[in-house]
Amino acid sequence: MTLDAALEAVIAGNRLLHYLAVMLVFGSSAFLWKIAAPGLRVQLDRRLVVTLRVAALLALLTALAGLPLQAAEIVGSWQAAIDRALLQKLLRTAIGQAWLCRMLLALLLVFSMRRQPGHVRGVLVSSAILLASLALNGHAAMDQGLRGFLHGANHVVHLLCGGAWLGSLPSFLLCLRLLEHPVARNDAGATLRRFSSAGHVAVAGVLLSGVVNTMLVLGRWPTDWSSPYQLLLSLKILLTAAMVTLAVVNRYLHVPHMQNDARLAVAAIRRCTLIEIGLGMAVLALVSVFGMLEPA
Numbered sequence: 001m002t003l004d005a006a007l008e009a010v011i012a013g014n015r016l017l018h019y020l021a022v023m024l025v026f027g028s029s030a031f032l033w034k035i036a037a038p039g040l041r042v043q044l045d046r047r048l049v050v051t052l053r054v055a056a057l058l059a060l061l062t063a064l065a066g067l068p069l070q071a072a073e074i075v076g077s078w079q080a081a082i083d084r085a086l087l088q089k090l091l092r093t094a095i096g097q098a099w100l101c102r103m104l105l106a107l108l109l110v111f112s113m114r115r116q117p118g119h120v121r122g123v124l125v126s127s128a129i130l131l132a133s134l135a136l137n138g139h140a141a142m143d144q145g146l147r148g149f150l151h152g153a154n155h156v157v158h159l160l161c162g163g164a165w166l167g168s169l170p171s172f173l174l175c176l177r178l179l180e181h182p183v184a185r186n187d188a189g190a191t192l193r194r195f196s197s198a199g200h201v202a203v204a205g206v207l208l209s210g211v212v213n214t215m216l217v218l219g220r221w222p223t224d225w226s227s228p229y230q231l232l233l234s235l236k237i238l239l240t241a242a243m244v245t246l247a248v249v250n251r252y253l254h255v256p257h258m259q260n261d262a263r264l265a266v267a268a269i270r271r272c273t274l275i276e277i278g279l280g281m282a283v284l285a286l287v288s289v290f291g292m293l294e295p296a
Contacts, residue, residue, distance in 0.1 A: 004076060007069075007072055007073055007076070007078070008073075008289075008292065010069065011069045011070075011073060011292065012285075012288040012289045012292065013288070014062050014065050014066065014069055015062075015287075015288035015291065015292075016284055016285050016288040017058060017062045018058075018059060018062035018063060018066075018134075019134075019284045019287070019288065020055075020281065020284060021055040021056070021058040021059040021062065022055075022059045022109075022127060022130050022131045022134075022163065023131065023162065023163035023166055023167040023284075024051070024052070024055045024167045024170065025052050025055050025056055025059065025109065025123060025127040025167070026124070026127035026128055026130075026131050026160075026163040026164065026167050027163050027164050027165070027166060027167015027168035027169070027170075027171070028048055028051075028052055028167060028168060028170065028171045029052070029120040029123040029124040029127055030124055030128075030163075030164050030167070030168060031044075031168040031171040031172070031195070032044055032045055032048070032118070032120045032171065033120050033121060033124050034194075034198065035168070035171075035191055035194045035195050035198055036171075036175070036191050037187035037188075037190045037191045037194075038187075039184075039187040040175070040178065040184060040187045040188065040191055041118045041120075042117045042118040043178075043184070044171060044174060044175065044178075045117045045118050045120065046117050047174060048170075048171065048174070049113075049117065051170075052113065052123070053113050056106075056109050056110045056112075056113050056123075056127075057110060059106050059109060059110075059130065060103075060106040060107065060109070060110050063099075063102045063103055063106040064103065064106075066099055066102070067087060067090060067091075067095075067096065067099040068080075068081035068082065068087065069081060070090070070095060070099075071083065071086050071087055071090055074090075095137070098133070098136040098137055101133055101136065102130065102133050102134075102136075105126065105129055105130040105133055106130060108126045108129075108130075109123070109126040109127055109130055112125075112126045112127075127163075128160060128163075131159050131160060131163050132156045132159060132160060134159055135152050135155040135156045135159060136152075147216075150216075151213075151216045154209050154212045154213060154216070155209070155213060157205055157209045158205075158206060158209035158210060158213055160205075161201075161202045161203075161204075161205030161206045161209060162202075162206050164198075164202040164205075165199065165202040165203060165206060165280075166277070166280040166283075166284075168195070168202075169273055169276060169277050169280070170277070172192070172195055172273060173270060173273055173274070175188050175191050175192060175195070176188075176192070176266055176269060176270055176273075179192075179262070179266060192255075196251055196255065199247060199251070203244060203247060206240070207240075207244070210237075210240070214233070217295045218230070218233075218295060222234045222237070227296050228290070228293055229290050229293040229294065229295050229296055230296075232286050232289060232290035232293070233286075233290055235286055236283050236286045236287065236290075239279050239282055239283045239286070240279075240283060242279055243276050243279045243280060243283070246272045246273075246275060246276045246279070247276065249272060250268075250269050250272050250273065254268045254269045254272065255269070
């Protein structure tokens with residue numbers, strides 16, 4: 001593997017871990033605050049708290065690595081990642097300012113983890129802002145004026161809806177397990193019904209903002225597969241369509257069957273959701289790569 005290829009792989013891997021960590025915290029805290037029945041909020045939070053703390057710390061560490069890795073990419077040398085003079089120069093650029101902003105937000109997210117079980121509003125707000133700040137870099141930041149503002153705003157919607165969808169799925173799986181507990185069954189059922197309704201909004205937001213993003217960046221559908229950017233974007237669209245299909249199957253095929261055979265229906269929902277999570281991670285991996293490519 002060449003130096004450039006190794007650098008690109010490490011940068012893409014760092015971006016992927018950052019996306020996963022921030023979206024997990026945001027989606028889980030949104031689930032706890034808005035979706036979970038009051039009687040389950042504390043119980044679910046206690047089961048998730050260690051995972052969310054680890055994810056918040058990972059978000060901080062991957063944010064910290066962002067600027068040195070960008071310096072290494074610009075120069076084409078690993079040594080640039082620890083070049084103090086170069087890093088100081090970068091801090092005075094838009095790239096450096098965006099990195100400083102993200103670092104402060106990541107620190108705020110870590111500090112917000114010091115809370116009582118069930119009190120997730122601070123975590124939700126800090127993770128939402130950190131996730132939205134990812135729109136400061138990338139293709140949405142290339143436009144200027146009103147178009148730039150609208151592109152950035154649309155990208156924020158795309159990130160938040162995607163984070164709410166993918167990031168809440170582990171909490172959804174945890175709630176499925178509570179259906180087996182007689183004491184928690186009613187609250188778990190109510191929570192799953194709320195999740196179903198909220199899921200429609202998140203999925204619709206991802207699809208609509210994704211279409212707008214594609215039009216703003218390319219001005220057309222990605223049909224030229226000789227372009228690496230358009231090929232990877234097409235794969236992302238395909239995987240997202242598969243995720244939507246699984247979500248629809250869960251909601252309109254498996255959920256109604258819970259009245260007839262709850263055990264089999266819950267097992268089917270769990271399998272589909274696990275596949276959905278895997279596809280979502282693959283989507284983020286693609287985004288982590290083609291986000292570094294020139295759109296063409």
